Amino acid sequence: MKVGIVGNGLIVRQALACFKEAGIPCTALWCRNAEKGKPLAEEYGIEKVYTDYEEFLEYDEFDTVYIGLVNSLHYEYTLKAVQKNKNVICEKPITSTYEEMETLRLVARDRNVFLFEAIMSRYSANYEAVREHLADLGDIKMIRANYSQYSRRYNAYQEGTVLPAFDPALSGGALYDINVYNVHFVTGLFGRPETVTYIANIGFNGIDTSGVLTLDYGPFKAVCTGAKDSVSPPGITIQGTKGYIEIDDRPGFVRNVKLHLNDGTEMMLDGPDEGNPMTHEFRVMRKCVQDDDFERTYSWVNASLDTMYVLSAARKSAGIVFAADKK
Known part of the structure; x- marks a missing residue:
């Protein structure tokens, strides 16, 4: 490559x-x-x-x-x-x-x-470990994902200066900039939900500065919170009838992954340290190209399609309009 x-x-x-x-x-x-x-x-x-x-x-x-x-x-x-x-x-x-x-x-x-x-969680061995242990949880019931990080650009936004991260003409906003990591994490494991609802804090120019996204999968629900106007500890929890998996880190990194079962079993799911997650994803991509691994690559492409379905439906739910919608 x-x-x-x-x-x-x-x-x-x-x-x-x-x-x-x-x-x-x-x-x-x-x-x-x-x-x-x-x-x-x-x-x-x-x-x-x-x-x-x-x-x-x-x-x-x-x-x-x-x-x-x-x-x-x-x-x-x-x-x-x-x-x-x-x-x-x-x-x-x-x-x-x-x-x-x-x-x-x-x-x-x-x-x-x-x-x-380039969504780093997708290429992590820890993410695949989460997938492999989903069956241990019994019937999945609830998923909670939060990635909230106060943006240094939000101060300028409050003063009326619109930088790309908060510009609907440039496809900005909290959903596309930060909540997207939560969405990728969920859709990569569970595919496309039945319904999508996005309740957002909307700024003066019609962009979302934070919001709560609900994905209804029928038997279970996922709630994805993303904010650029406030901060809280990141994390993900997948809850089932037999236990839960918690990730004590940002969803893009998938580190500090722990399995908790109702019978008292606890297990860390982290594999060997992969180093810088961006470097690791580039190595994975290179191997796919070298191996002509189209099957694996297009499984990820299909996951990206599911993510874009959710993001587009979420914007429609919240009334957020991009310049791209008018093309």
């Missing part, structure tokens, strides 16, 4: 460090402003810097594109890369709407390319 990088923001800088740690070469960088991109390219030994995206995609010294742009641009830039037969790693959320995700899934499959959403 050789990677072409799209963007030059904070998440891109984090990704470049992780690609380097994983031993995955990055050979080209695209950004709007070459003067901003060149120092970053020099720091990480990237050979080419482009400001023309079409020209960037024609460069044959990378097979995979990493996209770390604002949410609203994920679909457009991913679609163009896939249409040029490039594999794509796109930051979460991979699209703004369910329809966009369905299009990406179909085009990527038709082109026989790999498509990955």
Whole structure:
């Protein structure tokens, strides 16, 4: 795997460090402003810097594109890369709407390319350990997931300055920026719910600054709380008739996982330390590409489709409108 990088923001800088740690070469960088991109390219030994995206995609010294742009641009830039037969790693959320995700899934499959959403929990062995032990819980009844982190951008928002994280035109908000981790965790294990309800705290420009998402699966319910305007300890609990699993960490990391059974059994489910979770996910993606493991990859793509179904339905429930909805 050789990677072409799209963007030059904070998440891109984090990704470049992780690609380097994983031993995955990055050979080209695209950004709007070459003067901003060149120092970053020099720091990480990237050979080419482009400001023309079409020209960037024609460069044959990378097979995979990493996209770390604002949410609203994920679909457009991913679609163009896939249409040029490039594999794509796109930051979460991979699209703004369910329809966009369905299009990406179909085009990527038709082109026989790999498509990955960079959501770290998905690639963790601990997440699979949770899946393997669900049967120990008996009948699942309740799931609680909370990821609430006060955003440094919220102070500016309160003063009337709208940065991308709180801009509906750029597909921002608490649901897409932070609650998305909870949604991915739940849908990756249980699929698409029967009904979706989102009760949100809505700001002055129509964006959600925090909210409570309820997923009704019929025999069991999931409640996902995400906030950018307040803070609380993160965690996840999956409750069943025979016990529960608790995760004492952010849902994107899946660490400190413990099984509690009604008979008194307690067991830590954490496997060996995988190191930096972003570095680990890139290693997993590389192995999928090396092994031509489309079956595994597209099981994740289908999980992303389920997540986008929930996110789109949640926004509709709360009356949150993105610019992408009008296209």
